[in-house]
Amino acid sequence: MKANVLFGLGDLRLADIEKPAPGPGEVLLHIGACGVCGSDIPRVFTKGTYRFPTVPGHEFAGRIVGLGPDTDPALLNRKAAVFPLLPCRNCPYCEIGEFALCDHYDYMGSRRDGAFAEYIVSPVWNLVLAPDSLGFEELAMTEPAAVAVHALRQAGLDVGDRVFISGAGPIGLMLAYWAKAWGASRVMLADVDATKLAFANELGFTDTFNPLDGSAAEWAKSLTGGLGADVAIEGAGIAASWENCLRAVRKLGRVVLMGNPAGGMALSQDGYWEMLRKQLTVRGTWNSSYGSSPRNEWRLVVDSMASGKLNLKPLISHRCTLDDTFEALRMMRERTQFFNKVMILPSGGEV
Template sequence: MKANVLHGLGDLRAEEIATPAPGPGEVLLRIGACGVCGSDIPRVFTKGTYRFPTVPGHEFAGRVVALGDGVDPALLHRKAAVFPLLPCRRCPSCEIGEYALCDDYDYMGSRRDGAFAEYIVSPVWNLVLAPDTLGFEELAMTEPAAVAVHALRQAGLDVGDSVFISGAGPIGLMLAYWAKAWGASRILLADVDETKLAFARSLGFADVLNPLQGDAGEWAKARTEGRGADVAIEGAGISASWENCLRAVRKLGRVVLMGNPAGGMALSQDGYWEMLRKQLTVRGTWNSSFAASPRNEWRLVVDSMASGRLDLKPLISHRCSLEDAFEAMRMMRDRTAFFNKVMILPSGGEV
């Protein structure tokens, strides 16, 4: 099969490798689409995967084309998104269904081969089955959409709450979509990249701010009857973004830290005072919940997309083949063009 194989830092090659075979309890999927996550850029260019060679890619969906021993024949030809984390099922976190906090997990696209390829093997347990009415590109966004909804759940978002989101990239915009679907009274988006703010406006989010051109706290108060946002979510992973959230949220408000920092995070004395004097609740969030219903956020995403309540297709800015994927990732790294969600179509999108 064709695959993008990472042989070393910056050495991603489109080449032919052996097609994997499903073992007992596993299926083989032909990949319809795989999104490029922001974390894939340092993984390919600066940070590396846990071993070389590795096929990156963890935001994907496909169709079941072969079954391992013991797998229900009814799964053949079904569409599915795939939870890329393989938990140990033995540690204390796994015992209570908190698989994202597993002490000894495996992970497609970083610790084992992922989905920058035509095919991938997955345990049946990791499948999130979907109706044929959903396209593969939509399904491939299940992973980041589940991460976004998990952050909102950590924030305890309620109907009528106002939400400040720092970072208007793909996850930030997914947060905004979820907040809108959840009944937020106001959605405030902040980013220092004017092209991202323009894109957010084109999607119908009118309340946007460049923090380099205005104080986030005063701006949020002006749009929320002088109080500040009920909830603030940090989605950029930089210190200034964190402080903007602390300033933008109201007294007794909630702040969720979601952004994955590339370097150290620092908090000023003024930022610390914001937490003290407002008596803020500050929480972290990590990955998503894949436990049994009703807490399976992956199932929630797929069902919401299937019902039309969540439409993420407008977030896709670029589509490319496996052969063009490395060039697309260089574009993302160097920011030579505006992008939001970049989608790799290993089989041309048709499976």
């Protein structure tokens, strides 16, 4: 099969590799779409994966075209998104169903081969089955949409809350969609990239602000009767963004840290004082909840998309094939164009 294989830092090449075969309790998926995550850029160009060679890609969906031994034949030809984390099932966190916190997990696209390819094998447990009415591009955004909804749950979002989101990239916009769907009375987006804010405006989010133009905290207060936001979510992974959240939220407010930092995250004395004097609740968030629990956020995302409550297709700004994947990633790294969600279609989107 064709796959984009990372042989070393910056060395991503289209290659012919052996098509995987499903084992017991596994299926073979023909990949319909794979999104490029922001974490894929440093993974390909600067950090690397956990071994070389590796096929990157963890935001994907496809059609089940092969079954391993003792696998339910009813799964054949079904569409599915795939939870890319493979938990050990033995550590204390797996025992309580917190699989994203597993001590000894494996992960498609970084620790084992992922979905910048035509086919991939997945355990049945990792499948999130979907109706045929949903396209592969939508299903491929299940992973980041589940990350976004998990962050909002960490914030304890309530109906009528005013939400400040720092970072208007793909997950920031997904946060905005979820907050609106869950009854937030105001959704405020801040970003230093004017093109991202313009894109958010086109999607209907008009409460946007560039912190380079002034105080994000004063702007948030001006929209909330002088109080500030009830909830602030940091989605950029930058120290200044973190401090903006601490200042933009009201007293007794909640701040959730979601952005993956590319470097150190220093906090000023004034920022620390914001936490103390406002008695803020500050929480981290990581990945998403998955499993048999009724709080399976992947199932929530797929059901919300299938019902029409969540429409993420407008977030896609670029589509590419396996042949031009490296050029698309280089464009993202060098920011030669505006982009939001970049989608790889290994078979032209038809499976």
